[in-house]
Amino acid sequence: MTIITGATVDRADPQQRQKLAAELRELLPSHCVLDQLEQLKPFECDALTAIREIPLLVVLPENRDQVQAVMRYAYQNSVSLIPRGAGTGLSGGASPSTDAVLLVLTKLNDILEIDADNRIAIVEPGVRNLAISEAVAGHGLFYAPDPSSQVASSIGGNVAENSGGVHCVKYGLTTHNIRRLRYFDHTGELVTLGASGLDAPGYDLMALMTGSEGMLGVVVEVTVNLLPLPESVVLLQAAFPDMEQAGLGVMNIIAAGIIPAGLEMMDQTAIEVVENYIHMDLPLDAEAILLIELDGTEAEVESQLGSVKAEIGKFGAYDLRLARSAEDRIKLWSGRKSAFPAMGQVTTDFYIMDATVPRRHLPYALRHIVELSDQYSLRVANVFHAGDGNLHPLVLYDASDPGQVERTEKLADDILTLCLSLGGTISGEHGIGQEKLDKSCDQFSTVELEQFERVKRVFDPLGRLNPGKAIPTPHRCAELGGLHVHQGKVPFPELERF
Amino acid sequence: MSEMVDRDDSQQLVERVEQAREPGGRLTIIGQGSKHFMGCEPQGESLDTTDHCGVIEYEPGDLVLTARSGTPLVQIEQLLAQQGQCLGFEPPRFALNGSAAGTLGGAIASGLSGPRRPWAGAARDFVLGMTMVNGEAQRLHFGGQLIKNVAGFDLPRLIAGSMGTFGLILDISIRVLPVRPAAVTLQHVLPASEALAKMIEWQRQPLPLSGLVYGQGVLSVRLSGTAEGVLSAREIIGGDELNDAASWWDGLRDQTGAWFAEPGAVRRISCAAAAELPEIGGEWVLDWGGAQRWYRGDAPLAMLEAYARKIDGQLSCFRGADRKKPIPLADPRLVEIHGQLKSAFDPHGVFDSGRLLVQPPLAAGLQSSFLSDPAAK
Incomplete structure (x- = not known):
């Protein structure tokens, strides 16, 4: 990834924008089409703020028919679309493009049906995750x-990203918790x-649609x-006095046949930063803190x-420390949950990473991240599932220092490489x-990427849904230069190297 | 415990696929053959996976096992049991010559799940990663060994349940679960309407349920959890304790129990758990807390189809009826997508597609064309 610093420049063709806006206003109420720079600016990124671009145009349809009208128009006029929900994604899945219309689905936010006997709810895509639990x-x-x-x-957005969360160790990801989808095809x-x-x-x-990042269709009902x-x-x-011991504790809880509802960890850097922020008397000598949530019947x-x-x-x-009442649990969770705002107190910028390693390699991975952190002279805090x-890993850096930005990118890359090498x-x-x-080029071989492409083309033969x-x-992988050797073979042997 | 063989036959298997790309080549993948009765009559040369077997990696603390597709399910389950773990989705082990059979590859390719499915998840939910060979004889690896993995499209879960039509599964990483320390099965003799009402009520409560089935006038409830958790939940459920419950649930899971042993075609309706009960003569078993309904009887097929449509359910022929007709899908677009996806994995049609044939929807009110009724013959 390349972190973008400084102000974003509007690179769109003004005539193309004007023409599109006029035509889309024939299909949608005028206020649903945004074409002024000050209106477009808030949509320049999703929650991955390091990548920004002023979108060509933003449309905010208010119902399913309007979504369909936009999609039909886009199909007939060879316009690319980038679907977007609330824009909380952390990997730039909804980051806009100068060449595409940003299709924002947040106004489709009705809960259409709650069927308590069948334990299902039918909702529109813009319904907030928490609003479902609140409604039922x-x-x-x-x-x-x-x-x-x-x-x-x-x-x-949760469907597009196959979102997880604190409790997915027991309850699974989005893909395990939905049963019917309606989407508009390209x-x-x-x-x-x-099915019902x-x-x-x-x-x-x-299974295929979930986690496909808006590349196969636009979901309008879940x-x-x-x-x-x-x-x-x-x-x-x-x-825990020692990270190794904390890791073994995690393994042994699971090996003892217990699947906690949540099992979270903070490392020493995170403990220190959080303690300075909310003062909950956390043990500063600890190398790790575990938070273990259990749920079920009282006896269980x-x-x-x-x-x-x-x-x-x-x-x-x-x-x-044990919290039983809802109030006490919120207090005890607050340490873990305030980790991100706490980071804001000690650094101007931080980069939130996401990767996995098999549980048995957690202590090794964390020790190695500490070494990398020293090597690049950048602080890294870990609060994780x-x-x-x-x-x-949260990499703390200062975006006004180009040297730090560059080191952050390299450090992040090294951490991902480490996780891949451990089977993550x-x-x-x-x-x-x-x-x-x-980085996907490191995880997949040419033939695997080609298989993905063929699947993509079944749903979007023209490549207009969330391109790129x-x-x-x-x-793209071949052009990167930094070659990854996958299963003992140089990837893309058929391509020439310069 | 039978000794587990550790043998990597993947090179020979890939070569067979390579050869089958020649015009006229067609392969039908077979493990132990316990699911031979599903889908159309297999077409093409058999591609036998049983020599490609053995557990590659098993990490109890990581709740993951990786094994070759031809590994017998019973061997995997024995290995897991030594560590107090199990396959949470209870894959059926349909019997061959009187013994429980089936391979891991067959369990995932068929995507079938047993009585615990509504609470633990389906076969596909447990698939973490796999290596497969597509119709171009390319070896592909997707997914990994962790429950959280959102890199690339989720092809392992798409391939689960695809009946070998996309390609050959070489190995699978599967999530395993701890066996709960205690279990009890409680039974009530009840009419169907009261039984369904109870099933709905209990599923709305936070109980440690792991089985909920009604058949032949008896509602059976399985509770699994800690000893204390099971003890307190049985106060709520009541009823009589079933002795030798483990083998009774195996009979349901493996379809070796008394109900499945009777002659006659078995049909299946998948529907919402609380969907209204059928008023159709014959024998019904309501499994999965009401969401999986088995039928055996003389009712005309049109009547079953009308009932399935009314409750927004899906009717299929499971065992013993005419298997040569494709499955109707709700939307003609889905049929198109099926064909194109099949080509995306297997452009030369190497893998027998008859194991999972689909067709456009049947017009409402039309006499069925997809499942001829053996009783009417």
């Missing part, structure tokens, strides 16, 4: 995937995937599965709590978007 709480139900952006992020025709039941005949196209709210929830916080939770305490006790856990090996992946939950396109995201072309 009265029925004793909730929607399980809870990305940290859940207050703002929309379900359409021509603007409505297609329904999935737990499976549908034919290929599992739901049927989500709901779960009964657990009777009891407890949160246990434990400190109490017996699991006993086992967890016994398991982590074997690895030197100390300063145990230990239960599923999903690391979120370059993205656990934030997606590839625009940010990790180049999520899946790099083999050509």
Whole structure:
């Protein structure tokens, strides 16, 4: 990824913008089409602020028919579209382009149906993740995937990114928690995937569409599965003198047959920064803090709590804190959850990374990240989902110093390479978007990328949906130069090198 | 425990695919053959995976096992049991010559899941990554060993349930789960309407459910969790405890139980759990808390189709009826996508597509064309 510093320049062709805006205003109410620079500027990036561009045009349709009108128009007039939800994505999956219309779906935000007996809700794509759980709480139900952006992020975006969250170690990702999707294909025709039941005949196209980053269609309706709210929830916080021991504690909780609802970790840098920010008397001598959430029936939770305490006790856990009431849990979670704002106190800029390693390699990966941090003279804090090996290193840097920007990019690249070498992946939950396109060349071979391309062409033969995201072309990978040797073979042997 | 063989036959298998790219070449993938009855009669030369077997990697603390596609399910389950773990989706092990059979590759390619499915997830939900060979004889690896992985399209889960039509699965990384320490099965004798109401009520509560099925007038509830958790939940459920429950659930999972042993075609309706009950004579089993409904009886097919349509469900022929007709999909566009996706993986048509044939939707009210009724013959 290349971090962009300084102001964004509007590179769009003013005549093309004017013509498009006029034609789209024939299809949508005038206020739904944004074409003035001051209106477009807020859409110059999603939550990956390091990549910015002024979009050609922004449209905000208010209903499904208007989405269809825009899509049909785009198809007939060879216009590329970039679908966008709330814009909370961290990999630039919705980052705009001077050559494409940004199709923002946040105004489609109705909950269409709640069916408590079947434990489902049918919602429009712009409905916020948390709004679903709030709407169904009265029925004793909730929607399980809870990305940290859940207050703002929309379900359409969650489907596009296959969002996870703190609780996916037990409840899975978006793909495990939805059963029907309706989307507009690249021509603007409505297609329904999935079924009212737990499976549908034919290929599992739901699985393919989920996490496809808006490259295969534009989702306009999602049927989500709901779960009964657990009777009891407890949160246990434990400190460990040593990162190795904390990692073993994580492994042993799982090996003891317990799948916690959440299993989060903070490293020493994160503990220090957070403590200076909210003063909750965190043990500053600890190398790691684990947060373990258990849920279920009261009897189930109490017996699991006993086992967890016994398991982590074997690895030197100390300063145990237990929260039972909702109020106390919020307080105890606040350390973990304030990590990002806390970083803002100690640095002007930070880069949130996302990668995974198998749980057994967590201590090794974290030690190695500390070494890399020293090597590049940049601080790295880790607050992450230990239960599923999903690391979120935060690289602290100063964007006004070009040297630091460059070092940040290299450090981030080294961390991803490290995770790949340990059998992990370059993205656990934030997606590839625009940010990790180049790094994808390290994870996939030419033939694998070509297979992705053929699948993409089935849904979008003209390449007009979210062009240039999520899946790099083999050509792009070849041009990168820095060759990755995959399974002992040089990638793209058929291409010439200069 | 039968000894596990560790053999990598992938080179020979890839060569077979390479050869089959010649005009007229066609392969039908077969493991132990326990799901031979599904889909159309297999066409082409058999591509046998059973020599490609063995567990490549198993990390209990990471809840992941990687094995070659021809590895017998029973061997994998024995290995997992030694570490107190299991395959959470309870893949059916349809019997061959009286013994539980099936390979890991077959379980994932067919995408079938057992009684625990509504609470634990389906076969595809447990697939983390796989290596496959497409119709161009290219070896491809997608996904990984972790539950969180959003790099690239989620092709492993697309390939799960595709009945070998996209290509040959060489190895699979699969998420495994701890066996819960305690389990109990409780039964109530109830009429169907009361049973369905109970199933809906209990599924709305936070109970440690792992099985919920009604058949032959008996509602059976399986609870799995910690000893204390199961004990407190059984107070809510009530009923009589079933002895030898494990083998009873295996009978449902593997379709070896008394109900499945009766003669006659078995049809399946997948629907929302609370969908209204059928008023159709014959024998029904409501599994998955109501979301999977098995039928055996003499009702005309049009009647079953009308019922499935009314409840927004999906009717399929599972066992014993005419298998030669394609499955109707709800939307002609889906049929197009199926054909194009098949070509995207297998442009020369190397892999037998008859195991998962689809066709455009049937017009409402028309007499069925896709499932002829053996009872009417």
